Amino acid sequence: MGTWRIGTDALARSRFAVSALAETVSALKSLNTGIVVPGQRDWLATHAPGYRERIAADPFARALVRAAFRPRWVADFLTSPPAGPEETFADELARVRATPPEAARAELDGGPAAPLPAELAVPDLPDRAAELLGWIWTRTVEPDWSRRRRILEADIVSRTQQLSSGGWASTLDGMRPGMRWLGDGRLQVNNYDLPAKDLAGAQLLFIPSTNHRGWLGSAGSDRHSIVYPCTGILADPADRQPPRALSRLLGPVRAGILTLLDSPKSPTQLVALTGYGYGSVGGHLQVLLDAQLVRRRRSGRSVLYFRTAAGDLLVGAQHRDADPSGLPRQSPPIH
Incomplete structure (x- = not known):
């Protein structure tokens, strides 16, 4: 070797x-x-x-x-x-x-x-x-x-x-x-x-x-x-793009951050991934915290954010209910 x-x-x-x-x-x-x-x-x-x-x-x-x-x-x-x-x-x-x-x-x-x-x-x-x-x-x-x-x-x-x-x-x-x-x-x-x-x-x-x-x-x-x-987002970026409905609900930046938090990430990582400023990312994280869609924990000197069960449910539901164009699927007619 x-x-x-x-x-x-x-x-x-x-x-x-x-x-x-x-x-x-x-x-x-x-x-x-x-x-x-x-x-x-x-x-x-x-x-x-x-x-x-x-x-x-x-x-x-x-x-x-x-x-x-x-x-x-x-x-x-x-x-x-x-x-x-x-x-x-x-x-x-x-x-x-x-x-x-x-x-x-x-x-x-x-x-x-x-x-x-x-x-x-x-x-x-x-x-x-x-x-x-x-x-x-x-x-x-x-x-x-x-x-x-x-x-x-x-x-x-x-x-x-x-x-x-x-x-x-x-x-x-x-x-x-x-x-x-x-x-x-x-x-x-x-x-x-x-x-x-x-x-x-x-x-x-x-x-x-x-x-x-x-x-x-x-x-x-x-x-x-x-x-x-490189690991992470390059592996399958399609899974990390927020659906349009989720972007309309939360706003595109906040929806993007929530989508990225399928695994714990620090604000610095989110700044690097999104290209937005540290203050902007921090503000959106606070809103998601207040809505109980994410939580945070300390790891060494870093603070990591991750989705709660409610956040997972919201993102997962949007992905399941969207067609390839990102638009919600039409419900079948009720007879």
């Missing part, structure tokens, strides 16, 4: 981060394989035809995708972890372009079993790889980035709260397939037969993404990342 040795110093320096480049690579992998979490199926149906057309017209891009995303492996130069929280997609893409061409070619050369394709033996390989990533970002990710970012940030809030209440073992176990905390400073990162890696003195980043499995990344020996599948 693949194991990383992570001392207390590395854990102290580790942090959660959002990466636009990681989300772009996730989109590229999903478009290439056709495998997405349920909540991304409409996105895939919208963008897959354009991607197939783009790839069909570009032999370099076809060869790059085959070589960079081999089974159990992703090219590091395409997935370099962000250097800081303020990095933009342009900053991350600049690091891809700055990769020495010979280093990129060496990464993509899989040896006798998978030699470097002739299409990739070009002097401007990093520039052309960055061009493909830029196309994926502009066409398929950037238009939806504000929503995606809120969801990824909400996942980070949830993980951080879990860390404060349960420690690293509860936070890391099951973060991605094959990953679990072994104790004694050892983290199993996958089930593959790989040499153990010592992260002493390095920085470790945990990056949520919409990919169904995630991957491991590195930037030299001093910065490593674990890209993991």
